[in-house]
Amino acid sequence: MTIESTxxxxxxxxxxxxAGVSRSTVSRVVNGSTSVSPAALDAVRSAxxxxxxxxxxxxxxxxxxxxxxxxxxxxxDTTRFFGxxxxxxxxxxxxxxxxxxxxxxxxxxxxxxxxxxxxSYVRSGAVDGAIVVSHHTSDTFIERIAAAVPVVYGGRPVxxxxxxxYVDVDNLAGGRAATQYLIDRGHRRIATITGPRTxxxxxxxxxxxxxxxxxxxxxxxxxxxxxxxxxxGAAAMRRILAAGDRPDAIFVxxxxxxxxxxxxxxxxxxxxxxxxxxxxxxxxPVATSVFPSLTxxxxxxxxxxxxxxxxxxxxxxxxxxxxxxxxETELVVRDSA
Amino acid sequence: MTIESTxxxxxxxxxxxxAGVSRSTVSRVVNGSTSVSPAALDAVRSAxxxxxxxxxxxxxxxxxxxxxxxxxxxxxDTTRFFGxxxxxxxxxxxxxxxxxxxxxxxxxxxxxxxxxxxxSYVRSGAVDGAIVVSHHTSDTFIERIAAAVPVVYGGRPVxxxxxxxYVDVDNLAGGRAATQYLIDRGHRRIATITGPRTxxxxxxxxxxxxxxxxxxxxxxxxxxxxxxxxxxGAAAMRRILAAGDRPDAIFVxxxxxxxxxxxxxxxxxxxxxxxxxxxxxxxxPVATSVFPSLTxxxxxxxxxxxxxxxxxxxxxxxxxxxxxxxxETELVVRDSA
DNA sequence: ATGAAAGCGCTAACAA
DNA sequence: TTGTTAGCGCTTTCAT
Numbered sequence: 115m116t117i118e119s120t121x122x123x124x125x126x127x128x129x130x131x132x133a134g135v136s137r138s139t140v141s142r143v144v145n146g147s148t149s150v151s152p153a154a155l156d157a158v159r160s161a162x163x164x165x166x167x168x169x170x171x172x173x174x175x176x177x178x179x180x181x182x183x184x185x186x187x188x189x190x191d192t193t194r195f196f197g198x199x200x201x202x203x204x205x206x207x208x209x210x211x212x213x214x215x216x217x218x219x220x221x222x223x224x225x226x227x228x229x230x231x232x233x234s235y236v237r238s239g240a241v242d243g244a245i246v247v248s249h250h251t252s253d254t255f256i257e258r259i260a261a262a263v264p265v266v267y268g269g270r271p272v273x274x275x276x277x278x279x280y281v282d283v284d285n286l287a288g289g290r291a292a293t294q295y296l297i298d299r300g301h302r303r304i305a306t307i308t309g310p311r312t313x314x315x316x317x318x319x320x321x322x323x324x325x326x327x328x329x330x331x332x333x334x335x336x337x338x339x340x341x342x343x344x345x346x347g348a349a350a351m352r353r354i355l356a357a358g359d360r361p362d363a364i365f366v367x368x369x370x371x372x373x374x375x376x377x378x379x380x381x382x383x384x385x386x387x388x389x390x391x392x393x394x395x396x397x398x399p400v401a402t403s404v405f406p407s408l409t410x411x412x413x414x415x416x417x418x419x420x421x422x423x424x425x426x427x428x429x430x431x432x433x434x435x436x437x438x439x440x441x442e443t444e445l446v447v448r449d450s451a
Numbered sequence: 452m453t454i455e456s457t458x459x460x461x462x463x464x465x466x467x468x469x470a471g472v473s474r475s476t477v478s479r480v481v482n483g484s485t486s487v488s489p490a491a492l493d494a495v496r497s498a499x500x501x502x503x504x505x506x507x508x509x510x511x512x513x514x515x516x517x518x519x520x521x522x523x524x525x526x527x528d529t530t531r532f533f534g535x536x537x538x539x540x541x542x543x544x545x546x547x548x549x550x551x552x553x554x555x556x557x558x559x560x561x562x563x564x565x566x567x568x569x570x571s572y573v574r575s576g577a578v579d580g581a582i583v584v585s586h587h588t589s590d591t592f593i594e595r596i597a598a599a600v601p602v603v604y605g606g607r608p609v610x611x612x613x614x615x616x617y618v619d620v621d622n623l624a625g626g627r628a629a630t631q632y633l634i635d636r637g638h639r640r641i642a643t644i645t646g647p648r649t650x651x652x653x654x655x656x657x658x659x660x661x662x663x664x665x666x667x668x669x670x671x672x673x674x675x676x677x678x679x680x681x682x683x684g685a686a687a688m689r690r691i692l693a694a695g696d697r698p699d700a701i702f703v704x705x706x707x708x709x710x711x712x713x714x715x716x717x718x719x720x721x722x723x724x725x726x727x728x729x730x731x732x733x734x735x736p737v738a739t740s741v742f743p744s745l746t747x748x749x750x751x752x753x754x755x756x757x758x759x760x761x762x763x764x765x766x767x768x769x770x771x772x773x774x775x776x777x778x779e780t781e782l783v784v785r786d787s788a
Numbered sequence: 789a790t791g792a793a794a795g796c797g798c799t800a801a802c803a804a
Numbered sequence: 805t806t807g808t809t810a811g812c813g814c815t816t817t818c819a820t
Contacts, residue, residue: 123574123599125797136807141799149805171575172513173797176812181509192546196539206529209560218572221558223546235555237460238508239813262460462813473791478815486789510813513796576797 124165133161144169175239184212184426185236185244185263187222189253194343195223198370199398200415204247204268207419215427217242230255237262243426251312266426268418270314279429281421281439283413285315288443289322292365292393292411295445297330301363301391305335307350307375309342309367316342319367319395335361340371347371351378360384363391363451369400369410376404376450391451395443406449413443461502470498481506512576521549521763522573522581522600524559526590531680532560535707536735537752541584541605544756552764554579567592574599580763588649603763605755607651616766618758618776620750622652625780626659629702629730629748632782634667638700638728642672644687644712646679646704653679656704656732672698677708684708688715697721700728700788706737706747713741713787728788732780743786750780 126144130137135154142150143158150158161167175181186208188195195201212219220241222232236244236259244259247268259265260278267280296304306323309316320337327334336357338350347366351374354361366372372394379386386392386406394401397412421439428435463481467474472491479487480495487495498504512518523545525532532538549556557578559569570592573581581596584605596602597615604617633641643660646653657674664671673694675687684703688711691698703709709731716723723729723743731738734749758776765772 123576126799127797137798138800138807139805142806145799151805154805168571168574170513170797171572171577172509172518173812174799176507176509176513176814177797177799179799179812192539192543196533196536196543199533202529202533206533209529213568216568218568219558221556231550231553231555234505235508237505239460240508463815464813474814475791475816476789479790482815488789491789507813510796511815513798514813514815516796516815 123170124167126167126169129158129161129165129167132165133157179239181240181242182216183218183220183241184423184430185220185222185232185241185259187224187232187244187246187256187259189224189246189249189256191225192223197344198342198368199400200368200370200396201247203398203415204419204422207416207421208245208247208423209419210416211420211423211427215423217427217430224255228255233258242430245422245426248313250310264426264429266422266429268422270318272312272314277437279425279435279437281418281425281441283315283415283418283441283443285318285443286322286325288395288411288413289319289365289367290326291322291443291445292319292395293323293326294330295409295447296363296365296391296393296451297326297332299363299391299451302332303335303359303361303363304332305337305354305361305364307338307340307347307354307364307366307371309371310339313342316367319365323365335364340366340368340374342368342371344370344374347374348378349374351375355382361390363387363393365393365395367395369394369396369398369408372408372410372450373400373404376406387449387451393451397446401446401448409448409451410446411443412446414441417441460507461504463504463506466495466498466502466504469502470494516576518577518579519553520555520557520578521760521767522557522559522569522578522596524561524569524581524583524593524596526561526583526586526593528562529560534681535679535705536737537705537707537733538584540735540752541756541759544753544758545582545584545760546756547753548757548760548764552760554764554767561592565592570595579767582759582763585650587647601763601766603759603766605759607655609649609651614774616762616772616774618755618762618778620652620752620755620778620780622655622780623659623662625732625748625750626656626702626704627663628659628780628782629656629732630660630663631667632746632784633700633702633728633730633788634663634669636700636728636788639669640672640696640698640700641669642674642691642698642701644675644677644684644691644701644703644708646708647676650679653704656702660702672701677703677705677711679705679708681707681711684711685715686711688712692719698727700724700730702730702732704732706731706733706735706745709745709747709787710737710741713743724786724788730788734783738783738785746785746788747783748780749783751778754778 130140224232233255243264271278308320336354340347340350394408394410397410401408467477561569573596580601608615645657673691677684677687731745731747734747738745
């Protein structure tokens with residue numbers, strides 16, 4: 115069979131006729147204008163009910179130049195998107211906030227199409243604004259999106275401009291605190307497994323590591339990029355072990371990478387934390403699902419998502435919005451360090 | 452600051468003027484009509500390039516009564532959506548297929564808003580069709596969606612109708628094969644942890660379990676609902692142990708539930724597979740991330756997603772589409788049974 | 789191969 | 805408070 119034919123949906127014209135009023139009055143009722151008489155209000159409402167009327171979105175947005183839709187742009191592939199609990203948390207936060215509004219969310223897992231479809235979608239006026247969740251130096255299409263609609267970034271933008279809005283976690287302080295904790299526990303040969311240097315979160319956490327070490331007058335340890343994935347973390351761990359001169363502690367810039375590192379350590383017969391102490395970053399569900407459970411820096415990803423949505427909603431309402439929000443991290447001590 | 456003002460995007464009218472042709476000709480070029488002279492084609496193309504023109508989606512869809520958008524409806528909460536690798540696989544498949552088309556995907560994690568926003572979005576003509584990924588007896592809003600646009604279901608619909616299109620896995624045969632494997636290995640007291648009975652996948656796998664047992668002349672074992680979550684699986688496992696009369700094998704209808712069951716078994720000091728053999732369902736990444744690794748029924752979720760998207764695209768193209776596709780499962784033997 | 793003209797269903801001044 | 809009147813930017817007959 116082919117497409118089933120459903121009766122054409124009622125139009126505003128039909129509702130107006132049924133209610134014995136003009137299109138404008140129906141429009142007013144639909145859009146919640148106050149200047150409608152109780153009688154008209156009733157008539158229109160019942161006509162809407164009776165005809166099962168739903169305003170046509172295209173027509174509405176063509177006339178009003180608003181779509182009441184927001185693009186959620188994730189410049190990652192689906193594997194990373196679904197594989198990293200960080201996205202689950204932040205998207206849940208965004209979704210929770212948007213659900214309470216009358217906006218809808220259009221998700222773009224955008225690395226798959228190199229961003230082109232996403233860009234023209236946004237530029238075609240299909241959304242009123244965009245939230246960009248994770249982005250890399252190479253994601254230049256983001257700039258064309260930002261030129262078309264208001265954007266709120268998750269994390270400090272790659273090339274920050276004066277008017278960028280974003281919600282970030284204090285990655286610098288987080289990296290510093292994590293490293294400091296290891297120092298305080300008496301460790302002296304401290305390595306780090308970093309996120310990609312093309313991402314601000316990767317850069318900032320590494321910078322925090324450097325600062326803590328410098329402040330304590332300690333030498334820099336091995337620095338390996340784990341790409342924010344479990345496999346990358348495992349590979350980085352292997353490189354560190356292969357280099358000899360084993361560290362006695364490692365600051366791993368995400369829990370997922372820490373999981374990878376942990377498995378390599380276990381395979382190498384090294385005990386955590388006795389031989390090598392590990393501290394992660396995120397406090398995502400993986401932190402408690404590995405053995406030993408991870409000491410880690412908690413970051414409030416759900417709240418970050420909510421705040422991002424909040425910020426964009428403010429912007430779209432034409433209200434002044436705080437341009438930057440920085441959320442704090444918090445040390446969570448468990449068994450790995 | 453408030454919304455930044457970007458120059459109003461170029462309209463078809465402006466492109467037409469710049470190219471020295473009529474709106475119609477520009478429209479023809481944009482929509483790939485053949486009846487355009489090479490000269491006009493060139494002029495229009497360069498004007499489009501020059502003016503950075505992107506057609507307005509609302510206007511286009513209002514005039515053409517097509518949106519080139521597809522709703523992906525997931526009647527689950529975000530926790531389950533991100534927590535179950537099954538969704539990762541099926542959504543990846545859908546996304547992969549849609550990416551290759553000129554449609555875009557609008558994701559609705561719909562249990563959060565009770566489906567009302569989703570329903571009116573769909574009924575407002577915002578999408579041409581919908582893919583419904585996981586649905587329960589209680590999700591009645593799906594029917595209103597199906598009344599408005601063509602729908603392809605993932606899994607047999609709750610209330611199947613003559614004209615429903617869907618892509619399912621052969622859950623009946625899968626449940627049967629899993630149970631049969633346990634029987635073949637010499638197990639005689641076989642319990643099962645099921646998915647929700649409100650979901651066809653839950654019902655069908657249980658039915659397969661019953662059939663295999665009956666065919667072998669074996670009595671039915673404990674049957675507990677694990678709700679397709681890890682926690683639910685753990686709770687179900689606890690109930691089975693608490694009931695006494697320990698089974699020697701369990702067919703667990705999803706890998707995630709098996710993970711929960713495994714942790715309870717470990718805590719109870721029971722060895723897998725020596726004391727209790729476990730077979731899962733899915734062959735998702737969790738199957739190899741637990742100890743012992745899971746013997747399980749592999750289901751081709753990515754392919755299922757691709758096929759669903761394919762089917763809907765066929766329908767939207769007005770072509771005849773196969774109404775039902777059933778994909779086979781496959782036994783994967785590892786360490787847990 | 790091309791253009792003119794008529795809408796698609798709605799919102800938003802403006803008048804009344 | 806209500807209705808009238810113009811569009812919003814595009815597609816799509818229908819002529820030519």
